[in-house]
Amino acid sequence: MPYVTADGALYPCIMLPVDDLAVRNVHKEPVAELFVKAISRWSGLPARQQQRAVELVPCETCPGHHHCAGGCMGRAYATTGDFMRVEDRCFLRKAVYTWKPIPPQGI
Numbered sequence: 001m002p003y004v005t006a007d008g009a010l011y012p013c014i015m016l017p018v019d020d021l022a023v024r025n026v027h028k029e030p031v032a033e034l035f036v037k038a039i040s041r042w043s044g045l046p047a048r049q050q051q052r053a054v055e056l057v058p059c060e061t062c063p064g065h066h067h068c069a070g071g072c073m074g075r076a077y078a079t080t081g082d083f084m085r086v087e088d089r090c091f092l093r094k095a096v097y098t099w100k101p102i103p104p105q106g107i
């Protein structure tokens, strides 16, 4: 979900305002040209997300691993400054993945 700042920088997401991912001067160039530039900067992001899914140690034994896979890479970066960390809602996600219904009582 691309995001444009008021000073004319285009990022792949509001959670990823990383200098290496920025396309500058968006108010001066056609959108098509901006996205051509963006492709070269952003093309590694899917591979990085795949790397997270495979390499994040806290996720290896998590029951939600195949669904969550470390959560949102942008949230992880925004809250830790590191792409290779689990996202900040990990504890909430784990609570959902490990939830078990309470059996009915007294019937």
Ligand code: SF4
Residues within 6 Å of the ligand: 056, 058, 059, 060, 062, 063, 064, 065, 066, 068, 069, 070, 071, 086, 087, 089, 090, 091, 093, 094, 097
């Ligand atoms: S809930 Fe936490 S440990 Fe489990 S897969 Fe998601 S980020 Fe990883």
